[in-house]
Amino acid sequence: MKLTQPELDKLIDEVSDLESSFKIYHELMAWKVRRILLVSSPYDAWIMEEDGRLSEHIINEYRGLNLSHPPQLHWVSTAEEAFQRLEETKYQMVITMPRIADMDALAFAQEIKARDPDIAVVLISHSTLLDPAAFYGPGQARVIDRAFVWTGDTELLVAIIKSEEDKRNAPQDTKLAGVRIILFVENSPLHLSTILPILYKEVVGQTRKVLEGKLNEEHRLLVMRARPKILVAETYEEAVAIYRQFEPYILGVISDVEFPRQGVLDPRAGVDLLRMIRQDRFDIALMLTSVNPANRRYAEELHAAFLNKTSPRVREELHAFFIHSLAFGDFIFRLPDGQEVGRASDLRSLEKALQTVPAESLRFHAARNDFSRWLFTRTETLLGAKLRDLRVEDFEDIEAMRDFLVRLIHARRRARQRGVVVDFAADDFDLVTDFFKIGQGSLGGKARGLAFWLSLMNDHRSFRHKYKDILLDVPQTLVITTEVFDEFIQANRLGYLAEEDLSDQEISARFLWGIFPKWAENDLRAFLAQVRYPLAVRSSSLLEDAQFQAYAGLYRTYMLPNEHPSLERRLEHLIHAVKLVYASTYFQGPKAFSRRIGRRIEEEKMAVVIQRLVGERYGDYFYPAISGVAQSYNYYPFARMKPEDGIATIALGLGRAVVEGERTLRFCPRYPHIQPQFSSVDDILKNAQTHFYALKMGEDYHVLDITDSENLVRRNVSDALDEPPVQYLSSTYVPAEHRIRDTVMIPGYRVLTFANVLKYRQFPLPDILVDALELAKMGMGAEVEMEFSVDLKLTTKEPPEFAFLQLRPMTARAELGPVDITEEERQQAKCYSTHALGNFINREMRDILYVKPESFDIAKTVQIAQEIGRMNARLVKENRPYLLIGPGRWGTSDRWLGIPVRWADISGVGAIVEAVYDNFRVEPSQGSHFFHNITTQGIGYINLSEYDREHIDWAWLRSLPVVEETEYVANARLERPMTMKVDGRTHECVLLVDEA
Numbered sequence: 004m005k006l007t008q009p010e011l012d013k014l015i016d017e018v019s020d021l022e023s024s025f026k027i028y029h030e031l032m033a034w035k036v037r038r039i040l041l042v043s044s045p046y047d048a049w050i051m052e053e054d055g056r057l058s059e060h061i062i063n064e065y066r067g068l069n070l071s072h073p074p075q076l077h078w079v080s081t082a083e084e085a086f087q088r089l090e091e092t093k094y095q096m097v098i099t100m101p102r103i104a105d106m107d108a109l110a111f112a113q114e115i116k117a118r119d120p121d122i123a124v125v126l127i128s129h130s131t132l133l134d135p136a137a138f139y140g141p142g143q144a145r146v147i148d149r150a151f152v153w154t155g156d157t158e159l160l161v162a163i164i165k166s167e168e169d170k171r172n173a174p175q176d177t178k179l180a181g182v183r184i185i186l187f188v189e190n191s192p193l194h195l196s197t198i199l200p201i202l203y204k205e206v207v208g209q210t211r212k213v214l215e216g217k218l219n220e221e222h223r224l225l226v227m228r229a230r231p232k233i234l235v236a237e238t239y240e241e242a243v244a245i246y247r248q249f250e251p252y253i254l255g256v257i258s259d260v261e262f263p264r265q266g267v268l269d270p271r272a273g274v275d276l277l278r279m280i281r282q283d284r285f286d287i288a289l290m291l292t293s294v295n296p297a298n299r300r301y302a303e304e305l306h307a308a309f310l311n312k313t314s315p316r317v318r319e320e321l322h323a324f325f326i327h328s329l330a331f332g333d334f335i336f337r338l339p340d341g342q343e344v345g346r347a348s349d350l351r352s353l354e355k356a357l358q359t360v361p362a363e364s365l366r367f368h369a370a371r372n373d374f375s376r377w378l379f380t381r382t383e384t385l386l387g388a389k390l391r392d393l394r395v396e397d398f399e400d401i402e403a404m405r406d407f408l409v410r411l412i413h414a415r416r417r418a419r420q421r422g423v424v425v426d427f428a429a430d431d432f433d434l435v436t437d438f439f440k441i442g443q444g445s446l447g448g449k450a451r452g453l454a455f456w457l458s459l460m461n462d463h464r465s466f467r468h469k470y471k472d473i474l475l476d477v478p479q480t481l482v483i484t485t486e487v488f489d490e491f492i493q494a495n496r497l498g499y500l501a502e503e504d505l506s507d508q509e510i511s512a513r514f515l516w517g518i519f520p521k522w523a524e525n526d527l528r529a530f531l532a533q534v535r536y537p538l539a540v541r542s543s544s545l546l547e548d549a550q551f552q553a554y555a556g557l558y559r560t561y562m563l564p565n566e567h568p569s570l571e572r573r574l575e576h577l578i579h580a581v582k583l584v585y586a587s588t589y590f591q592g593p594k595a596f597s598r599r600i601g602r603r604i605e606e607e608k609m610a611v612v613i614q615r616l617v618g619e620r621y622g623d624y625f626y627p628a629i630s631g632v633a634q635s636y637n638y639y640p641f642a643r644m645k646p647e648d649g650i651a652t653i654a655l656g657l658g659r660a661v662v663e664g665e666r667t668l669r670f671c672p673r674y675p676h677i678q679p680q681f682s683s684v685d686d687i688l689k690n691a692q693t694h695f696y697a698l699k700m701g702e703d704y705h706v707l708d709i710t711d712s713e714n715l716v717r718r719n720v721s722d723a724l725d726e727p728p729v730q731y732l733s734s735t736y737v738p739a740e741h742r743i744r745d746t747v748m749i750p751g752y753r754v755l756t757f758a759n760v761l762k763y764r765q766f767p768l769p770d771i772l773v774d775a776l777e778l779a780k781m782g783m784g785a786e787v788e789m790e791f792s793v794d795l796k797l798t799t800k801e802p803p804e805f806a807f808l809q810l811r812p813m814t815a816r817a818e819l820g821p822v823d824i825t826e827e828e829r830q831q832a833k834c835y836s837t838h839a840l841g842n843f844i845n846r847e848m849r850d851i852l853y854v855k856p857e858s859f860d861i862a863k864t865v866q867i868a869q870e871i872g873r874m875n876a877r878l879v880k881e882n883r884p885y886l887l888i889g890p891g892r893w894g895t896s897d898r899w900l901g902i903p904v905r906w907a908d909i910s911g912v913g914a915i916v917e918a919v920y921d922n923f924r925v926e927p928s929q930g931s932h933f934f935h936n937i938t939t940q941g942i943g944y945i946n947l948s949e950y951d952r953e954h955i956d957w958a959w960l961r962s963l964p965v966v967e968e969t970e971y972v973a974n975a976r977l978e979r980p981m982t983m984k985v986d987g988r989t990h991e992c993v994l995l996v997d998e999a
Contacts, residue, residue, distance in 0.1 A: 006397045011407050014389060015414045027180045031228035034171040036095045036123075036164045041078045042085045042111070043100035047129070072784075074164060082106035082114070089118065096123040096167060101130075112146040123167045126150040128192070149235070151196040158200035165203050169232035173249065176232065181384035183231040183254035185329075186245055188273060189292070190237040190262040194312055198292075201318050202233055202257070209331040210382065229382040231329075239264035239272045246280060254379055255288035255329050256280055257310075260298045274301045281305055286372040286391075288328035330377045336360045339367050350383075351426065354412040362401045369395050369404065386415055424454050427481060429529035437479060441526045444486030447543030447610030452810040453477050456789075459782040466778055470771060474804040478615040481530055482543065485608040487523045488585055494518060500589045507590045514586035519578050528574050530613075531565070537616040537625050537698055538563045540580040542587065544609045559587040562616060562657070562698045562714050564625070581611050591907045616698065617792040617806040618657075621726040624716065626697035627806075628728035629760070629768070629793040630658035635776040636786040636813055637671065638840055638990075648673045649776050653768075655732060655755055656695030658790060658808070659715065664895035666692050668757060672772040675761040684743055688736065692755045693720055724753050727797035732757050766795060771805055779810055786813040822986045824993055833956040833981075834916065834994035838946040842987025845943065848913045850878060850885035851975045853960060854902065856920050858971050859890060864898040870972040872908035877967075878974075884913035885974075886981065886994075888955070890920035900925050914943030914983055918955055943985050945992045959996075 062073045074095075079085050081104050085097070097115055101108050112124045126147045149166070151159060176182040187202060189195045210230040231254050236242035239262065246253060258273040269275075277289050289307035291298065302309035308324050310317065326332040334353055336345035338361065345360045347353035357365070368374060378387035390411075398404040424446065427439040438454060440446060446454060457477050460466060467475050492498050495517035500510055540561040561580040567573050588609045618627035631653035637646050654660040654667040661667050668691075670678050680690040699716045723729045734743050735751040744751075745758040759765045772791075779787040790809035796802065822844055829835060852874055854867055871887070878885055887893075891901030893915055901917075909915075947953050963975035982995040 005399060006393075015407075015411055017389070028228055030179055031176045031182065032168065032172050033175060034095075034168060035072060036074045036168055037072070038075045038077065038092060038094045039096045039098060039164070040085060040088055040094045041076060041098045042082065042103060043078070043080065044102045044104060045080055047100040047102060080104065082111050085111070086114070086118075089115070089122075094122060096125060096164070098125045098127055098163070101126070101128050109146065116144075116146045123148050125163055125167075127153050129153050149195075150192045152193045154196055154200075156200065158204060159196055162200040162203045166199060166233060166235055169234060173232050173234060176229070177249060177252045180229050181252060181388045182229050183379045183384065184245075184249045184252045185231050185233045185254055186236065186242065186249075186256045186258070187233055188236045188242045188256070188258035188262060188276065190259065194259070194292075195235070198312070198317065198321075199233070199235070201321055205321055205325050206230055206233065209325050209380070212331070227382075229384060231380070238262060239269065239276060242276055243279075246276075250284070253280075253284070253287050254376070255290070255324075257290040257292060257324075259312075260291060260293040260295070260301065274298075274305070277305050277307055281307075286376060288324070288330075288376075290324050290328070329380060330373070331380045334373070334377045336364045337367065338364050350381075350412055350416050354409055354416065357405060357409050357412065362405070365405055365408075366395055366401050369393075374408070383415070386411075424482070427526055427530070429526045437477060438482070439480070439530075440482040440484050441523055442484035442486035444484035444489065445545055445608065445610060446482050446484060447545055447608075447612075448811065449541060449543035449809055450480070450482040450610055450612050451543075453480060453612075453807065455782065456779065456807055456810045459778060463778055466774055469774065470767065470805075472802055473767075473771070474802050475771070476804065476806055478617055478806050478808070479534075480615075481613040483523060483527075483581065483611040483613065485545065485610045487520055488588075488609045488611075490520045490523075491517060491582075491585060494520070501594075503589075507587075510589050511583060511586045514582045515579065517582060519582070524574070524578065527577060527613075528570065531573050531577065532570055534615075535565060537618075537700075538565045538577065539612075539614045539616045540577065540584060541612040541614060542584050542609060543612045544588065544607055559584050564698060564700045564714065566700060577613070581613075584611050585609055592905055594907075614808070617794050617804060617808075618698075619727075619794060619796070619798065620700060621723070621728075623700050624697035624718070624723075625700055626656040626695070626728070627792040628655065628732065628795040628797070629653050629757070630656065630661060630791070631667075631793075632658070632661050632788060632790050633672065633772045633776055634786070634788045634813060635780045638838075640671075644671045644674060644677065649772070651769075651772050653757065654692055654695060655720065655728060656697050656718070657715065658792065659696045659896075660692070660694070662790070663897070664892050664900065665694070665897040666690065666900065668692065668755075670761060670769070672769040672776070675769040678761070681756065684736070684741055687743055687754060687756065694718065695720060695723075720753070720755060728795065729753065729755070731759055731795060731797055734758050766793070766803060768793065768805075775807070783810075783812050787811065788813050821988065822984050824984055824986050824989075824991050828984070828993045828995060829952070829991075831995060832993035833959050833996055834945070834947075834954070834992070836916075836945045836947050836953050836992045837990055838948065838953070839985045839990050839992030840944040840987075841942070841985040843943065843983075843985055845913055845983040846980050848884050848886050848983065849977045849980050850883050850966075851960065851963070851977075852878075852885050852887050853973055853975070854889035854920075854971055855973055856890075856957065859920050859923075860971070861891075861899060861923065863971060864891075864902050867971045868902050868904045868908055870969045871902070871904055874967060874969075874972060874974050875909055875911050879911040884911055886914050886916065886983070887912050888916040888918055888960075890918055890923050891925045893917060912942060914945065916945045916947060916955065918947045943983060943992065945985075 077088065077092075077094075079088060083105055088094070089097075099108050099111055103111060106114075108126060112126075115122055115124055124147050126149075128150065130152070149163070151163060153159070173182070173184060177184065185202070185206070187199065189198065207227075207230065210227060234245050234249070236245050242258065246256070256277065258276055260273040261268060261270045262272050263269065264272045273291060273293075277291060280287055281289060289305060290310055291302040291305065291307050292310040292312050293299075294312050296311050299309045299311075308320075308328055310320050310324075314320065334347040334356075335343055336347075336356060337343055344364050345356040347356045372391055375387040375391035378384075378390065390408075395401065395404060398407065424438040424440050425436045427441045437457060440450075445451075460475065495514075497513060497517060500513065503510075540563060542559060561583065563573075563576055563580060565573055565577075567576070588607055616625065618625050631651055633649060633651040635647070635649045637644060637648060637650035640646050640648065648671050650669060651672050652661050652667050652669050654665070659665075668678065669680060681687045694717050696715050697718055698714055720729060724733075730747050732755055733747050733753040734745045734756040735747055735749050736743050736754050737749070737751045743754060743756065745756070745762065747753060756762075760768045764770075775789065775791075776787060779789060788809075788811055789807060792806045792808055794804040794806070796804065822842055852871060859867075867889075871889075887909060889902050893901055893909075894904055895901045896903055947955060960975065963977060965973050966976050967974040977996060979997045982997075983992065984995070985992045
């Protein structure tokens with residue numbers, strides 16, 4: 004019976020509404036292995052550990068596969084210890100070895116199942132001689148759920164964990180979202196242990212690849228939960244049961260030839276299984292596996308793929324099966340005779356190809372259910388399910404089907420693009436779109452964070468509704484993806500610069516000579532033809548905002564007026580800035596950082612974010628009223644503040660003052676009236692912001708160089724007293740009263756206090772930050788940091804704008820267990836602090852670089868930074884990590900607040916101390932990029948105050964032998980390594996030395 008037009012229209016409307024059911028993906032993978040108890044002899048554990056911590060290996064595997072929430076792994080050596088742990092803590096999985104000191108593995112498994120039948124019990128052996136009879140307890144009840152042979156590769160552990168999760172989640176996830184199933188039938192623990200990890204790596208890798216076209220990072224992370232699940236069967240009966248239970252969702256079946264049927268090894272069990280499935284469903288991909296190459300003939304009879312399990316090409320053959328049979332590759336349009344007539348890699352190209360491919364090709368693929376199978380691999384499970392049940396005969400003719408498919412795919416694409424990243428098309432783009440991208444490469448870390456935040460706000464509209472009189476947004480953004488960077492590097496043969504030791508200026512010069520890809524240049528020309536607002540050109544590298552080892556602040560950002568009457572001149576200026584951002588990938592700072600974390604710089608790729616600059620024009624200058632950085636976790640809480648209350652750092656003008664650690668205002672969003680920097684009139688006068696950054700407007704375009712402040716002007720606040728933001732954010736100091744009044748309507752000296760915002764809440768900045776940080780933390784599942792700007796619209800009647808400029812996870816490092824500090828160690832410490840960051844014990848440092856208190860001169864901090872940089876270069880060559888001690892704020896760009904070192908100047912540092920020198924004390928700058936990178940790397944960061952018992956033993960330090968000394972810096976060296984302990988729970992730090 005033919006489908007009527009209203010019925011077809013209804014199907015399309017349902018697809019258009021699928022985006023609302025995208026929230027289903029939040030409910031997938033509900034059951035997770037969060038804690039694993041490993042029970043083994045110390046010898047077995049040692050073999051598995053080899054050269055590192057097993058838990059760290061698991062975390063690395065998860066990170067490499069872009070999987071979230073790696074489980075915690077706890078080890079005990081006896082059954083008695085295991086039972087005690089199981090009483091105290093909830094575990095989802097127990098992994099046991101055959102050798103346990105006080106109980107055999109079978110009895111141990113029986114006792115666990117008796118206590119909690121829901122715990123998965125897995126046996127891992129170093130021997131391939133495993134007796135399946137040993138898996139069953141009395142009454143043939145299986146007490147060992149699965150057995151594996153240790154292969155020495157932690158990929159196996161990930162596969163074990165994911166296999167158990169898939170088994171538990173499959174019933175619910177198939178019902179909720181139509182998640183696909185791959186059935187894997189294998190009864191040999193050895194072959195299961197070698198093939199299952201390959202299957203999982205392939206499933207996750209291929210799913211990640213096909214998700215590259217998804218619109219933003221939230222789609223990728225959540226839709227990854229809808230990847231095909233792998234269900235393992237060891238017997239014929241178990242395989243048939245799984246197939247019958249999940250038949251509508253089976254994507255493919257990979258089966259051994261020989262395995263048990265009715266309790267006896269059957270040499271044809273796999274052949275019969277695949278034959279039954281082939282007769283049942285023609286569109287399920289099949290693969291037969293065997294150690295006997297002669298069994299290939301059975302696969303050929305069944306039109307199935309074949310895998311020789313003893314072949315050295317197992318991985319390659321499984322990869323080919325995923326690409327061609329399971330349809331993870333491009334959709335290739337063919338005629339019935341096999342001739343290729345078209346190709347599609349994503350929904351957009353599929354929609355385009357469907358309009359032109361020959362009718363016979365369309366009929367050929369529709370009859371084979373190729374469209375639905377291809378959609379299933381792209382996690383478009385609901386869309387694929389709707390197509391799977393449609394036949395050519397349901398339509399008036401093949402052209403009616405073509406029209407329906409084009410409309411259906413187009414409806415789905417439109418639904419997916421609501422509020423997310425849209426591919427930029429020079430001849431067809433809508434300026435109301437918030438987020439565009441050029442190219443099909445990665446968005447990079449910064450752009451991914453923004454796209455995720457857009458999606459998060461779209462899903463939690465109550466946040467925007469709460470502040471309905473304020474525009475909460477991400478400024479209009481165009482991202483040049485890493486595809487353009489790759490092409491630029493390759494076409495201009497610049498890849499060698501990753502290994503060359505050249506100055507930043509020389510690298511920039513070579514990049515500027517490069518030819519920019521013409522197609523990307525045309526897209527930028529089309530964009531600039533419609534856009535005349537000032538632009539921020541920001542880096543967005545792959546690693547820039549990574550949760551581990553983030554490259555924050557190491558690359559360049561440029562601000563462009565974008566107001567020249569000549570389009571070509573504006574385009575030239577923009578491409579020039581993009582090239583300089585590209586060049587910064589290979590600058591000395593990122594290279595030093597890469598060496599520190601053990602990465603190759605050639606692994607890094609650069610996307611570029613071109614964004615509307617938030618603010619207003621005041622005369623010849625453009626700037627926002629407020630810029631800032633907010634963090635959900637405060638490392639240095641004060642008064643009633645708790646660490647989880649967060650911290651914000653704000654400044655007048657562009658955000659450079661904040662991220663470079665200059666003089667700014669810090670406050671807790673929950674307690675904005677508590678301001679340690681402004682505790683008295685004298686403190687306010689001393690700490691208030693006196694300079695700010697603005698973009699110089701005008702048509703006189705000069706050539707940019709590698710400094711990212713070329714178009715920025717560092718203005719005195721006193722020069723902008725008549726400009727609305729300064730008036731709105733200032734109070735007045737009245738010398739005769741030695742008092743500060745929150746008005747600018749009286750004579751006196753203007754002081755930036757932000758009182759209208761923080762004290763009188765005329766603009767609810769603290770409230771927005773509290774809600775935004777809470778939402779972002781919930782969305783990312785980690786502590787977060789965000790950069791923002793505020794345009795108060797003081798000269799117009801438009802609503803004020805709060806713009807989100809960046810969102811990234813804060814430092815997240817694997818915990819290495821508790822670090823305990825005794826009272827005796829506190830008494831003996833050469834340095835003691837209660838304001839330390841990290842959680843570690845460091846016994847690798849014998850060298851100390853310290854700024855000499857007796858010669859310290861705040862006017863010479865630039866020279867001091869240079870002296871430290873030269874000593875650092877020598878110590879790095881000698882492979883000597885060191886302790887760095889000095890005054891004020893490390894890494895600031897304001898030389899009057901501390902030592903303005905850059906990462907390359909201290910790349911070999913092991914720990915850093917901020918000390919008080921003759922009452923020279925500056926608040927730590929938690930919002931700076933320098934601070935972020937230091938803490939990300941787990942480098943100890945110790946702040947010394949003048950209070951309580953905090954101290955450093957200067958007499959001891961001066962008594963140490965000095966191996967090099969300059970005018971301001973000394974390099975002392977100990978005979979034995981120091982011990983530095985930092986307790987992340989209490990933020991205590993002690994520096995201990997062996998004086999024996």
